[in-house]
Amino acid sequence: MLYYIGAISLILIGLYAVLVKKNLLKIVIGLAIVDSGLNLLFIAIGYVKNATAPIFSSESLTADKMVDPVPQSLVLTAIVIGLAVTAVALGLVIRLYDHHKTLDINKIRQLKW
């Protein structure tokens, strides 16, 4: 239950940064925090009490005492894709800074016309 609370508060804090902050880098940081919260939520849904990790490393482990492996395999790739998405977003931020010499989204909007 604590894990759900942590994951939901991470998602809400990240969304707050995306909605309110005016600095482009802060917005990207907020997106990264939302990403982390979603990953934690997925893993927490797949958890089973008193179970082991889904690896049959010894004969005594049985399939009915293991956590759900499907969310883990989804999150595994989602973390790597998240890094690539963050890198592309930061590349765009660097390009915008080159052009406008500012990171404030309001000023960038004024310079548009």
Add this chain to the structure above:
Amino acid sequence: MRKAVAILLLGIFGYYFASIFLSLPFGEKREGVGKHYLENTISETGSVNTVTSIVVSYRGFDTLGEVTVLFLASTGLGAILFDVRRKKRNEQNASPIVRTTSTVFYPMIILLGAYVFVHGHLTPGGGFQGGAIIATGVLLMFMAYRKFEANHTLLSVIESLAGLTFVTVGLTGLIYGGSFLVNFLPLGTPNDLVSAGVIPIIYIAVGFKVGAELTVVLDDMLKTIR
């Protein structure tokens, strides 16, 4: 004003979000597709690590798509940051302590990454983790040495060969067994290093591909002008 509206919206959103997820029972066994995977992973794929067997075998086509997304992201970053005036980095070398430690640790980190993706079907780990560890090793060298250059030709050759291996293994399965990524090699005994058929081959290819792509991402970010 803006903050108040945002907090109000987030409050409504958070209330419904929390009421959905807090009513979900935590830590209970669910009867889903995961049950089938757990019960049949050894007999069907020969891989001891169920997460690996899902990523590479049951959902292998999905993984091919994800590796393609990574490739597109690194290519797109290169296109975004492309600049004709791109020049060599002109920072100072790090201190002798950092340089010496990096030189000693660089081969060890590469070895650790290789270990992690070769044993992906036996222990926690696999191609994605191993590739990321290799990229951190290269990052250490970038930080320590001013003159350290990533060899772009070599990286693109490694990246293309790894992708080609993945697709070739998949197509061989298509010819041999009737569908993409069918396991056409013998499964062997579980918990052996050489077991699980094509799973180690594909995961090693994914490891090289992810390592090369993340290195290219770091190199592109470091080498832009300013």
Add this chain to the structure above:
Amino acid sequence: MDWMAFLVSGLVLILIISAVFSIMQKDLLVAVIGTAAISVVLSILFYLLQAPDVALTEAAIGAALSTIIFLIAIKKTDRFEE
């Protein structure tokens, strides 16, 4: 079992505090270190949730590569949020 719940609540508290800290901080360099702290705590939580594969990925990517990419971007742009 009781100290386990204590440990988890402490870790979740650190998670929320470092998220709020990195959002509120005006110095972006410090904010990025806050996100690295989130990644390290998340990696421990993944390990406690019996997901060693995901913990390994999060430790390698969240704590090292993601932080460094943010630091490079800050170096090429502005450090302070006005």
